[in-house]
Amino acid sequence: MGGDGKARLQEVDRVKRTASQRPSLADVARLAGVSTATVSRVLNDPALVRRETREAVERAVDELGYTPHFGGRALASNRTDTVGAIIPTMENAIFARGLQALQEELTAAGVTLLVSTSNYNAEQEARQINTLLSRNVDGFILIGEARDPEVYARLERRSVPFILVWSWRADCPWTCVGFDNHAAARDVAERVFEFGHRRIGMIAGVCEGNDRALARLNGVRDGLAACGAPLDPRLVVEAPYAIEAGAEAAGRLLSARPRPTAIICGNDVLAAGAMLRCREAGLRVPEDVSITGFDDIDVATLLDPQLATGAPAHPSMRHM
Amino acid sequence: MGGDGKARLQEVDRVKRTASQRPSLADVARLAGVSTATVSRVLNDPALVRRETREAVERAVDELGYTPHFGGRALASNRTDTVGAIIPTMENAIFARGLQALQEELTAAGVTLLVSTSNYNAEQEARQINTLLSRNVDGFILIGEARDPEVYARLERRSVPFILVWSWRADCPWTCVGFDNHAAARDVAERVFEFGHRRIGMIAGVCEGNDRALARLNGVRDGLAACGAPLDPRLVVEAPYAIEAGAEAAGRLLSARPRPTAIICGNDVLAAGAMLRCREAGLRVPEDVSITGFDDIDVATLLDPQLATGAPAHPSMRHM
DNA sequence: ATCTGGATTGCAAGCGCTTACATCGACTAC
DNA sequence: GTAGTCGATGTAAGCGCTTGCAATCCAGAT
Numbered sequence: 149m150g151g152d153g154k155a156r157l158q159e160v161d162r163v164k165r166t167a168s169q170r171p172s173l174a175d176v177a178r179l180a181g182v183s184t185a186t187v188s189r190v191l192n193d194p195a196l197v198r199r200e201t202r203e204a205v206e207r208a209v210d211e212l213g214y215t216p217h218f219g220g221r222a223l224a225s226n227r228t229d230t231v232g233a234i235i236p237t238m239e240n241a242i243f244a245r246g247l248q249a250l251q252e253e254l255t256a257a258g259v260t261l262l263v264s265t266s267n268y269n270a271e272q273e274a275r276q277i278n279t280l281l282s283r284n285v286d287g288f289i290l291i292g293e294a295r296d297p298e299v300y301a302r303l304e305r306r307s308v309p310f311i312l313v314w315s316w317r318a319d320c321p322w323t324c325v326g327f328d329n330h331a332a333a334r335d336v337a338e339r340v341f342e343f344g345h346r347r348i349g350m351i352a353g354v355c356e357g358n359d360r361a362l363a364r365l366n367g368v369r370d371g372l373a374a375c376g377a378p379l380d381p382r383l384v385v386e387a388p389y390a391i392e393a394g395a396e397a398a399g400r401l402l403s404a405r406p407r408p409t410a411i412i413c414g415n416d417v418l419a420a421g422a423m424l425r426c427r428e429a430g431l432r433v434p435e436d437v438s439i440t441g442f443d444d445i446d447v448a449t450l451l452d453p454q455l456a457t458g459a460p461a462h463p464s465m466r467h468m
Numbered sequence: 469m470g471g472d473g474k475a476r477l478q479e480v481d482r483v484k485r486t487a488s489q490r491p492s493l494a495d496v497a498r499l500a501g502v503s504t505a506t507v508s509r510v511l512n513d514p515a516l517v518r519r520e521t522r523e524a525v526e527r528a529v530d531e532l533g534y535t536p537h538f539g540g541r542a543l544a545s546n547r548t549d550t551v552g553a554i555i556p557t558m559e560n561a562i563f564a565r566g567l568q569a570l571q572e573e574l575t576a577a578g579v580t581l582l583v584s585t586s587n588y589n590a591e592q593e594a595r596q597i598n599t600l601l602s603r604n605v606d607g608f609i610l611i612g613e614a615r616d617p618e619v620y621a622r623l624e625r626r627s628v629p630f631i632l633v634w635s636w637r638a639d640c641p642w643t644c645v646g647f648d649n650h651a652a653a654r655d656v657a658e659r660v661f662e663f664g665h666r667r668i669g670m671i672a673g674v675c676e677g678n679d680r681a682l683a684r685l686n687g688v689r690d691g692l693a694a695c696g697a698p699l700d701p702r703l704v705v706e707a708p709y710a711i712e713a714g715a716e717a718a719g720r721l722l723s724a725r726p727r728p729t730a731i732i733c734g735n736d737v738l739a740a741g742a743m744l745r746c747r748e749a750g751l752r753v754p755e756d757v758s759i760t761g762f763d764d765i766d767v768a769t770l771l772d773p774q775l776a777t778g779a780p781a782h783p784s785m786r787h788m
Numbered sequence: 789a790t791c792t793g794g795a796t797t798g799c800a801a802g803c804g805c806t807t808a809c810a811t812c813g814a815c816t817a818c
Numbered sequence: 819g820t821a822g823t824c825g826a827t828g829t830a831a832g833c834g835c836t837t838g839c840a841a842t843c844c845a846g847a848t
Contacts, residue, residue, distance in 0.1 A: 170626060172834055183798045188836055198796060213622070215602035219542025220834030223803045228539070238568045244558040248585060255584075260599065263583055264575075265568060279580065282535035302533070306490060492804055503828045508806060518826060540804030543833045 171212040173220075180208035191216060222284055230260045232280035233289040236268045236358075240389060240417070242443050243291070246313070250289065259286075268389075270357040274299050281306060289313055293320060294359035315359050329360045333367025333412075334374075336440055340410050341375040345438065348372060349383035349401040349408035351394060351418045361386075364414050364442060383408055387418055394421020395428075402429055402437075409437060416441035491532040493540075500528035511536060542604055550580045552600035553609040556588045556678075560709055560737070562763050563611070566633070570609065579606075588709075590677045594619050601626060609633055613640060614679035635679050649680045653687025653732075654694075656760055660730050661695040665758065668692060669703035669721040669728035671714060671738045681706075684734050684762060703728055707738055714741020715748075722749055722757070729757060736761035 177184045182201060189196045190205040197205070208214075222228050231254065235243040251261045262285060266273035273290075277299060280288070288303065288310035300322070303310055309323075316326035340348060350368050353361030369379045383404060387397040394417060401408055402425070413419035419441030423433055431437050497504045502521060509516045510525040517525070528534075542548045551574065555563040571581045582605060586593035593610075597619060600608065608623065608630035620642070623630055629643075636646040660668060670688050673681030689699045705720055707713040714737060721728055722745070733739035739761030743753055751757050 173836095174834080184835075185799075185837075186797060189797090192836080196796080201796080215598065217543070217834050218603040219539045219544075219546075219548070219805095220803095221836080222539025223537070223543050223805085223833085224539075224835040224837080226539075226803070226836095238558060238564040239561065241559065241561065241564075244561075244564045248558045251585060255596075255599075260582070260603065262580070265571060276575075278535060279575075283538040283580065493806095494804080504805075505807075505829080506827060509827090512806080516826080521826080537804050539835095540833095541806080543803085543835085544805040544807080546806095546833070 170217070171214045172217065173214075176205065176208045176212055176214050179212065180205045226284075227286050228260075228284045229258060230262055230283070230285045231287040231289060232262045232264065232277075232283070232285040234264045234266055234273055234276050234280070235291050237265050237389070238263075242415075268354065268358055270295055277303070281308065287311075291315075292359045293317070293322070293324065294357055294362075315363070329363035330367040330370070333364040333442070334371035335367075336412060336442070337368040337371030338375060340412060340438065340440060341372060341377060343410070343438070345410040346377055347383075347406060347408045347410075348377070348379065349404070349411045350379060350385070351397040351401070351411060351413045351422055352384060352386050353414040353418065354386050354388050361414050368412050387414075387421075389415065389417055391417055391421040391424065394418035395425040396421075398422035398425040399429075402426070402431070407437075410439070411437060412440050414442055416443045490537070491534045492537065493534075496525065496528045496532055496534050499532065500525045546604075547606050548580075548604045549578060550582055550603070550605045551607040551609060552582045552584065552597075552603070552605040554584045554586055554593055554596050554600070555611050557585050557709070558583075562735075588674065588678055590615055597623070601628065607631075611635075612679045613637070613642070613644065614677055614682075635683070649683035650687040650690070653684040653762070654691035655687075656732060656762070657688040657691030658695060660732060660758065660760060661692060661697060663730070663758070665730040666697055667703075667726060667728045667730075668697070668699065669724070669731045670699060670705070671717040671721065671731060671733045671742055672704060672706050673734040673738065674706050674708050681734050688732050707734075707741075709735065709737055711737055711741040711744065714738035715745040716741070718742035718745040719749075722746070722751070727757075730759070731757060732760050734762055736763045 173184045173187050177187045180187065180201075182205060186197060186201060187205050187209075190202050190209075194202055218228075233247060233250065235247065238244050238247070247261070247263060254261050262280060262283065264276040264280065266276055274296065277288070277290075281302070285308065287308060290310055290312050292315045293312050312320070312322050312324035312326070314326045316324055316328050317330075337348075350365065352365040352368075355362040355365060365384070372379045383401060385397040385400055387393040394413065397418065398411060398421065401411055401422075411422055413422055419439050422439050426433050426437050426439065433439055493504045493507050497507045500507065500521075502525060506517060506521060507525050507529075510522050510529075514522055538548075553567060553570065555567065558564050558567070567581070567583060574581050582600060582603065584596040584600065586596055594616065597608070597610075601622075605628065607628060610630055610632050612635045613632050632640070632642050632644040632646070634646045636644050636648050637650075657668075670685065672685040672688075675682040675685060685704070692699045703721060703724060705717040707717040714733065717738065718731060718741065721731055721742075731742055733742055739759050742759050746753050746757050746759065753759055
């Protein structure tokens with residue numbers, strides 16, 4: 149197994165290969181003096197191989213700087229050790245943060261994370277799912293629950309497992325992890341009411357294709373209705389996820405007469421924008437207007453005064 | 469090409485397959501009544517195929533919901549239409565933003581972006597590069613220039629193209645895109661000096677393995693030295709990328725006597741933290757202390773007063 | 789001495805796709 | 819009419835790896 153004379157010859161072979169091409173399983177096998185099957189076993193299930201043999205193979209692997217060819221492996225084994233995640237956007241720190249954590253975890257487990265973004269657009273998400281499917285991902289992480297049944301059907305047909313993140317309902321038919329946005333929003337609304345506010349505005353995220361935004365809006369609506377102070381439709385504004393949009397929405401709410409005394413925002417970024425605009429308008433927060441956010445992202449700590457935020461139901465969610 | 473009786477039989481075949489497995493090129497070929505080669509050509513270079521044939525194939529593809537098998541394609545063609553990007557962290561909005569843009573561009577071109585993070589850790593980056601190499605990415609996007617020569621050697625040996633982003637030097641031996649951090653920082657320093665500041669502190673990013681942070685620190689150092697007011701080493705603090713760390717660093721600088729009248733920060737996040745701490749310490753910005761940032765990220769707009777920031781040399785960089 | 793069974797390894801058949809090369813008509817040019 | 823072209827398609831040889839199965843060897847049981 150790699151005697152000296154033989155080793156020389158193989159050295160030559162090795163040099164020849166590494167010069168231009170990448171080494172293959174067969175090269176490793178030749179160098180180690182075993183069959184490709186054995187090398188493969190060392191790589192995938194070392195326990196199947198006698199220790200000496202294994203060590204010889206490992207040595208050869210090192211020496212050649214061998215790394216398995218992904219395509220070959222995927223073709224033969226029909227798995228990719230890859231999971232795909234599709235998030236709305238990386239610019240939302242809350243998703244970026246979650247991805248980061250997920251990725252670290254997966255990497256440690258030898259799985260690669262393939263990330264795509266959908267820009268909060270269902271059609272784009274469907275396309276991304278297709279792309280990832282054609283890349284044979286072994287599973288999916290998707291945000292929220294709202295999507296075309298056809299998409300779910302396709303996933304099931306291919307029997308690719310998936311889990312939904314960020315939304316949660318007791319009777320969700322899929323595997324999902326998250327908190328109950330509706331309940332949390334309702335909670336916020338009730339608390340704002342208890343604080344004495346009676347004229348309350350809301351800046352919601354764009355609800356189309358975004359069940360979280362919708363759940364939060366409805367939660368607030370239901371909460372206030374339950375308190376006997378139903379949300380005035382004229383005091384509801386939808387705004388895309390961006391500081392500037394939040395500011396603009398706040399501007400519209402502030403021009404309502406009588407002015408709302410509290411503004412509930414669908415997330416922290418909108419809240420930040422709203423706060424900015426209030427400040428610009430010369431209003432004091434919270435003396436003149438109260439503002440609440442949602443998500444508790446880092447950015448929020450920049451604000452002065454700090455945001456009151458709708459806390460997720462479970463502490464771990466703070467890291468998602 | 470798909471007469472009626474034949475179509476029936478094939479329907480059966482089709483159902484059988486789609487029930488459990490995914491359709492293959494061969495299935496499409498059979499349904500369309502052509503060889504697999506032709507189907508492949510339709511998929512990869514439609515111009516090679518007569519229009520009628522092409523349409524028949526396309527119909528079959530739709531009907532079966534066929535998507536090519538990634539592994540098979542990668543194996544046969546030895547490319548993956550994938551580029552890998554390794555960034556320090558997604559939590560830095562500036563990278564997240566850049567990725568987002570890059571990804572949109574690549575997706576439009578039919579290329580998939582595979583993202584990994586290194587946590588500003590060279591060794592981790594090297595590992596990630598290996599992982600991506602073994603996944604046969606067709607190219608790399610890497611941040612900055614500082615890394616083990618061995619890594620560059622490996623990339624060249626494999627002849628995988630790569631480009632470096634975010635750093636730029638006239639005599640950088642690799643392909644790089646970015647702005648000259650050193651020059652920009654120098655510029656900031658000189659401007660701060662011209663503003664009349666003589667006692668100037670700096671909160672730099674962690675320089676180890678981060679050439680941008682180092683270039684900025686050295687730029688400031690050189691700039692001030694050129695003005696005849698060399699940076700006092702006691703007024704230099706390194707801090708990791710985080711608001712809290714910036715605040716803490718500012719705290720240390722503020723306790724120096726005499727207190728610096730200006731603090732130059734290695735990036736906007738550190739600046740945000742510094743500003744926060746100043747405010748907490750009851751100092752007015754910029755009356756009592758001036759603070760400058762770097763990068764011009766969105767977060768900065770939240771601050772009151774707004775940050776003076778070291779603007780990148782080229783407008784396009786604002787999107788990186 | 790023979791048999792049984794477990795441990796170790798090799799053999800070889802694919803996995804689904806691309807692509808060089810061969811084939812085949814239908815034209816064009818002489 | 820014959821040869822040369824060209825466009826459209828098929829044939830089949832892999833790409834690098836995994837894995838079911840068979841072969842071998844050895845220890846212990848009979």
